[in-house]
Amino acid sequence: MSDHSNASEVVIVGGGIYGTSLAYQLALAGKTVTLLEAGEIAGGASGGPGERGVRANGRDLRELPVCAIAQGLWATYQQTFEGGVGYRRLGGLQVYDVSYGHREHEVLGRMAANAAAQSMLGTPSEVLTRDQALAREPELSPAIVGAIYCPNDGVGDHTFATRQFAKEAAKAGAIIRTGAKVSEIVHTKSTATGVKLESGEIVPVGDRLVIVANAGAEALLKPVLKPHELGPIWNLMPQMLYVSNPLNKTINHLLSHAHRRLAVKQVPDGTLMLSGGAHVAYTPEGLWKGSLSAMTQNVTDAVQTFPFIDNSTFLKADASRVETVSVDHIPLIGQAEGLANMIYGYGWSGHGFAISLGFTKLFAEWIQTGVKPEALDPFSPMRFHRPAEILAAAPLGRVAA
Structure with a gap:
């Protein structure tokens, strides 16, 4: 433990949904907490216009147990926070059609297997026939062959939620500092004793330092981690498109597609939000650069799924938030x-965003008990390095005649 008398027990770097919800949970548990955010709360990937999906449908199977925890917490905080957290449980549909080169029986088999796996791992999922799916979403293309329905899926206003957690964390006693960009982790041989801000100020660390700065994390971590503690990542600029709804149609669920990079949401004012598709470029000046080809791909996938969107007009695009992606997408x-x-x-x-509350609950347990929850094991960077160790320990030898 640091010998700085004014050190918070826990210092958190990153003011997105992970940092703010963790700060809230720890402060509520009685920990002294300081959260440091380089810009403004929700200024990174946890902010921006529109809503984000809170989904289990189509998620990596390794994340589903954590997702189940998160979905319960989203509903709880929506009820218990004054003003809620901007969460709406709509239910989710992932629709299936027969893409080129596939056969209907294999598509239906995959759909049933995915639904079964999701249910086994804590997120109730139901297979719908084509007619059942169209009954729930009458505007869907009749080319679909079925869908998976997840009743616990929904959407959330990510900017609002992140700021709500920051507000509640402050009410619980956490210190929230914005405009406090961390440039370096200060340490002795085996302990993080503080973090250095760009201003030169050293913020002392007590029991724990937590780095959850997403796009800014790797630059801070590389000087203090060993190579096998890192994983292959890159940054991208996701694009969100907003289009009008002149026919006043209704999309009833959080909608995704099994074969297309597509998510469709209807935000409360009726506007349609299209995301999950092609991304855009990022300039050296830090500005996002729009792309007509990316926009065309996104809109085409949306129209093929909901034909009525062809009557919409373009309202705006937003690709201003940097996202960090691991090579296996967890x-x-x-x-x-x-x-x-x-x-x-x-x-x-x-x-x-969807699974953040599950992860930060597990982080909070880890910090309070000193024991890493088993549910976090699949996300260790060692998943990229341990197989190589196994191969090195068991070289191929000569086969006996």
């Missing part, structure tokens, strides 16, 4: 071998 979560009091999580891969 996060990197670990504890530094060389700094026993530092834990980290990043690489949320564009779908981390």
